[in-house]
Structure formats: structure tokens, C-alpha cells
Amino acid sequence: MLRDPLLPLPARISERIDETADTVTFHFELLDESERKAFRYLPGQFAEISAFGEGESTFVIAGDPARPERLTVTTKRVGAHTEALHHLYAGAIIGFRGPYGKAFPVAEWKGKDIVIAGGGIGLAPLKPIICHVLNQRAEYGKLTIVYGARSPGDLMYAADREIWAKAPSTELVVTVDKGDANWKGREGFVPAVLRATAPKAENAVAITCGPPIMIKLTLPVFKDLGFPAESIFTTLEMKMKCGLGQCGRCNIGPFYVCKDGPVFSVAQLQQLPQEF
């Protein structure tokens, strides 16, 4: 019989990492062995996660796509469902449906420099790209990562950033809007730091994700640096419920963000109505 695509698969949390005061990363595994072994996803694809009794929400799969048995989501506490998730620890069972949506076209980017500009929890969808590039290091050119958060306490993925900082042919620039007494790093907003970092646009692609205002101010910087709209990518945030192109919520113009996105090039976004 056909499986109901809305039916969640049970998964067990294997590790919980408290990233910031309101953000938690969960690593988890599908309980069913055959499902776990067959599971694959690509950078940028997302999933529906449930804390049973509180419904579902949409999160990007923020792991290493080369290790698909170890799934990862990073969640910020903003409502009843994420509040319920944040009460869960290693060993707890959650629900999982996915992967959904179009991925970043990483295969088409081979041979190019990769420039990543992320802000806050917006680093989550970018992390699988970074993992993928570092896994296949020889296939890609220089990797530049500009990552910013409001304060030192809002920076996430500390362990990953240590690895990225030492990776070959990789430049990691971390910035905060405002440092504290112990902060010895850079201060400044992501768009300004990106401009100062000045990655070259020739034979390169740019990917950005973060708060709407950051994306809005980052896109013109990429443009000024010489990136054409076809070479700048982002992943749209839009309310979703089903992930299947059925529930109607994420419809924008003739597209469903869950099915036709969430990854879009800026050239594609320019074709969409300016609704948000």
C-alpha cells in the first residue's frame, strides 16, 4: 500500500548541542534500519520535524550529506513547537519526514570558488554546502565563509568552525555586530565585512542566508563585487506545513517554495512577485 507522505518516521536523538541561549542543534537517527540505510539528502534540502503532541515544523537538514545516517537540525525557540523540542535530550524520540525541496546545485559549481555569507541561524542551510566542499576539496576552488551574529554568544557551530578555520584553501571570517569584554575578533555587520573581505567574482558562486534584513543588504554587495544574479543563491524562508506542494501555504506566484525551492538563484527570485 502507498505510504502516506504526511506520516512521520520515528527517530532517536543521539546528541543535543546548546548552541546559544535560544538555539539547539539535535543530531538524530531514523529508528528503522532499512529507512536509515536508504536515506540520502543533498545540501539545502529540508525536513518536517515533530515533537509529538505539538505538531510539526520545517527545518533545513544541517548535517554532512556524506553521512546521511546522522541527521541534524538546528532549531531556534520561537513558538510552542520549538519550545517542546527544546525540552528533549539524547534518547528522546522525534518524528521526521523528508528530505524535501530542491537542493543547492553543488554539482554545477565544481571547479568554481565558493563564497558563503551567513548570519545567525542562517548558517544552518549553508553548513551542508561547506561540508560537501570540504569532503570533495579538490573539486572546488577557494572557499570563503563570512559568518556573523549579533554577539559572541549568538555564534553557533563552534566545533565545526574550528575545523573550517584549519581547512585547506579556506578563509573563514567571523564577525559580531557588537563584541563583549572577551571578544578579540572582528566587529561589524556581515554585508560590510563581506565587502572588506572582497572575494573575487570571477568563476565563483555566492550563497547567502540569514535574517531578511541581512540578505537584503548582502545581495547588493555581491552585485558590487561583480557576481551576476545567476551566480548568487539563497534559500527562502516561507511558512510551510506539508513540504509536498499540497498544503498551499508557501505558494508565491506560480511556484511552491517547498517544491520549486527553497533554493533559488537571485535571477529566479527577480521573476517572483515582490511579496516579502
Added chain:
Amino acid sequence: MADGMKLSRESLQAALRKRGPLWAPNDAGHWATVEALPELGPIRPRRPVKDLFTPPRREIALWKAGARPAEIEAALPDETPGSVFGVRPCDARALLLLDRAFLQAPYVDPHYKARRDSLLLIGVACQPGPNCYCGVFGFGPDDKDAVDVMLTPEADGFIAQAGSLRGQAFLATVPAGAAVPVTAPRPGPRPEWWTGLPDPKALYANFDHPIWRELGTSCMNCGVCTQYCPTCQCFTVDDESFKGEIQRLRIVDNCQRSDFTRMAGGHNPRQVAASRLRQRVMHKFSYMPTQNPGLVGCTGCGRCVELCPLDRHLFADVFEIMKRINQEAERVA
């Protein structure tokens, strides 16, 4: 012209009862199982027939009280063969649109599919009412394209015509009277002032036209139009807990609610009423025809016109929008 065949009410009812449960509109206009073929009103019932296929509420899964979280009981699709009597062409045509949403690989809704596969659609020709507009969409009250069998009521029974191979096979099982010639399909009603469907591209090109705001100011976004619409597909997924038992539900939702698109954290791309009214019109008359050439997200059932508490008229709105857009285009040309 294909022949129709005369059926007595009794022989039809017996053949349908043999198939399994018989669904029909009840006195409240809701779709319910019935024992005998009911007398139908002149037009479509209060609720669209989509309720049987994509119901307002359906269970996805259940966690029994005391069950471990991994013990998820999936709700099973209803595959019982049966029939639906009294389907009107507008509601049947709407199912063709819903098929595009719920039967498209890879994400086929097994509950929807089970009902589509197991329920025979028996259409009954109607006597169009004052808010019926199927003619706008090129079909009429005895259209048989989206039903298995179309019946035209007669004094002592029906004249039946097959609309599908499945319907043809069913009719072969019913003891029939004489074959009778069938007249040409009746044209559907449309507003006298109606000049034609809008061009989906022209509508889309006027996404930022001020008329959306003008129209939006007299809509209170109650969503009745979408709740009764035979083509509206939107739903939400949520859990309900009761005495330790958790139900995962797929519940009807609608784009006119202010928090339909409100994201966690508060950002809402459709904050104002006008943007939601625009979404409804655009989805039905621009996005759907763009994605599925030849299909419009409306079948002219007119329930939204009839039930709007502020007497808004969808067709008058669309006509007004296109009139303004065309006038301005002419002025520029």
C-alpha cells in the same frame, strides 16, 4: 449522438446498493451515507463533494495513551467500494483540479487516491440557480466529462449516459429500459456582462495594481469563500492531545486567515487583507492556469458568491480587475 438509456429509480438504487455504501447529500447539504436515493434540490448541495476525498479533518496518525513515542499508528485509507449519488458537474470538475494536487507523484495522498479509486461518481444534471456560473468555464449543468455516469431526471426515473469507461461498465450491470437519443449538452449559465476569462499573464503582470487594495478594503477575510470552494486544497498539519492520546491531523486551512503565512518569529508576507484577496484571485485565475494549461482554479459553482457575508462577487471582482487593467493598457497604447 450517443444514446442514453432509461433507468428506473429502483433498478439504479439496487445496482448502486450492490456496489457498497451509497453517499449522497443529506438534508443539511452534507455528504453522508444514505439507504435510498434521496430527492435532490435543483442545484449543488451546500457542501462540495470534495469533502469525501479531502475531508475537512482527517487523521494521519495516532499515538494511543501510554504508547511509546515510536509506536505510531498510521490511519488507513478507506478503500471500500461505493458510489456517490447527486454529484454536480461543477463539483466533479473541481476534483480534476484536486487530482493535480493530490495524485501527482512522488507525493500521492493515499487517502485521496483510495476514495477516488473506490467511489463511483453518479452525476445528476441540475437546474442552475442565480449564482451558478459554470458556463464561464465552458461546460453546463449536464456535463458528463468528470463523472462516471450522468443522469438527467425524468418523471419516472433517469436518462443515463456514461462519462467514463468505469461508468459504462457499471451501466452494463443495471437492468435498463429503452435506449433514447440524447440531446446536445446544455450550455452553462454565466453573467450577462461577462466578457471572458482573464489572461493569466496579464493578471500576473498587474500584481502591484492599486485595485487590489481598493477591493481588499471591503473583505473581512472570514474565509467562507475558500471553506466552501470545491477547488480549494489548502490544509494544515497539527496535533491534538486528549487524555494522553495524541492525534496527528490534516485539517482544512485557508489563505484568507491572517496567520496563514505568518512564520515563526512573526514575519508575515501577507499581512494585509488586500494581499490575501489578491492571493486567492491570483492562485485561481493566474497561477493554476499557468501551471496547468487549460485548467482554471474555479468551476463556477458560485458558493462563494452566495455565502459571502459582505456580498462580494468573485466574478464581478475579476471582471472589474480586468476592466481596469485593459482600460489602462488601451490608454497607454
